[in-house]
Amino acid sequence: MGKQMTEMLKGTLEGIVLAILSMRPAYGYEITAWLREQGFSDIAEGTIYALLVRVEQKRLVDVRKVPSEKGPPRKVYSLNKQGQEYLEEFWRTWSFLTERLEQLHEGGK
Amino acid sequence: MGKQMTEMLKGTLEGIVLAILSMRPAYGYEITAWLREQGFSDIAEGTIYALLVRVEQKRLVDVRKVPSEKGPPRKVYSLNKQGQEYLEEFWRTWSFLTERLEQLHEGGK
DNA sequence: CTCAGGTATTCGGTGTTGCTAGGTACCAGT
DNA sequence: ACTGGTACCTAGCAACACCGAATACCTGAG
Numbered sequence: 001m002g003k004q005m006t007e008m009l010k011g012t013l014e015g016i017v018l019a020i021l022s023m024r025p026a027y028g029y030e031i032t033a034w035l036r037e038q039g040f041s042d043i044a045e046g047t048i049y050a051l052l053v054r055v056e057q058k059r060l061v062d063v064r065k066v067p068s069e070k071g072p073p074r075k076v077y078s079l080n081k082q083g084q085e086y087l088e089e090f091w092r093t094w095s096f097l098t099e100r101l102e103q104l105h106e107g108g109k
Numbered sequence: 110m111g112k113q114m115t116e117m118l119k120g121t122l123e124g125i126v127l128a129i130l131s132m133r134p135a136y137g138y139e140i141t142a143w144l145r146e147q148g149f150s151d152i153a154e155g156t157i158y159a160l161l162v163r164v165e166q167k168r169l170v171d172v173r174k175v176p177s178e179k180g181p182p183r184k185v186y187s188l189n190k191q192g193q194e195y196l197e198e199f200w201r202t203w204s205f206l207t208e209r210l211e212q213l214h215e216g217g218k
Numbered sequence: 219c220t221c222a223g224g225t226a227t228t229c230g231g232t233g234t235t236g237c238t239a240g241g242t243a244c245c246a247g248t
Numbered sequence: 249a250c251t252g253g254t255a256c257c258t259a260g261c262a263a264c265a266c267c268g269a270a271t272a273c274c275t276g277a278g
Binding site: 120123152153155159160177182 | 240242
């Protein structure tokens with residue numbers, strides 16, 4: 001999708017994944033597939049797994065192993081209390097950014 | 110403002126600066142000051158200068174030295190044709206992201 | 219039975235980016 | 249002479265997304 005997207009995803013991808021997990025528990029492969037459907041066509045598989053490891057280490061999610069019928073066991077992640085707070089903080093930061101950018105976008109016409 | 114902002118600025122800060130330059134030519138010190146006024150309280154000075162060097166090397170801006178009454182000469186940057194196209198591409202990428210995130214934000218309530 | 223192919227996770231190395239923490243230089247007022 | 253505001257630059261660091269490859273499990277085609 002272009003280099004701009006790659007850089008823009010830094011910081012927001014984490015929020016996106018946490019937002020997904022806030023709706024329902026999910027595992028890496030599933031999240032990757034969903035993101036691709038949503039148009040994030042070039043999100044690398046490895047990226048999501050690495051991100052999930054990070055949020056786990058930050059204690060923002062709980063994990064449980066669930067056997068799969070079609071492959072190795074899934075690692076199903078769910079957002080915990082701390083993760084919810086972190087996600088709310090993410091939305092605040094995001095809102096701040098969008099407000100400034102919207103102003104700039106309007107002003108630039 | 111927090112670590113989330115730092116990561117989120119990666120990729121967007123460049124667009125922000127280019128958007129500013131699309132309205133009027135400006136120099137580094139001025140841009141830094143303006144950003145701080147807008148609430149980007151902890152944007153480091155060095156960050157902006159490094160960013161300006163990068164966009165100059167990418168040929169997105171034109172530069173001219175202008176003597177200052179109060180210090181060393183200013184390097185005034187202005188967006189050129191290529192920079193405008195790049196900025197439009199930035200807005201397209203940004204719009205894509207905001208749409209997805211807005212959906213997620215709504216869905217998460 | 220073997221082998222391709224979908225499912226599912228992991229890992230090492232790379233490039234880009236913003237931050238830290240300085241430094242240089244010019245000038246005005248005390 | 250010295251402080252402080254203006255204005256720019258740099259080297260080293262940490263975080264993050266990407267790339268490419270490897271591993272592991274299972275099913276169905278040949």
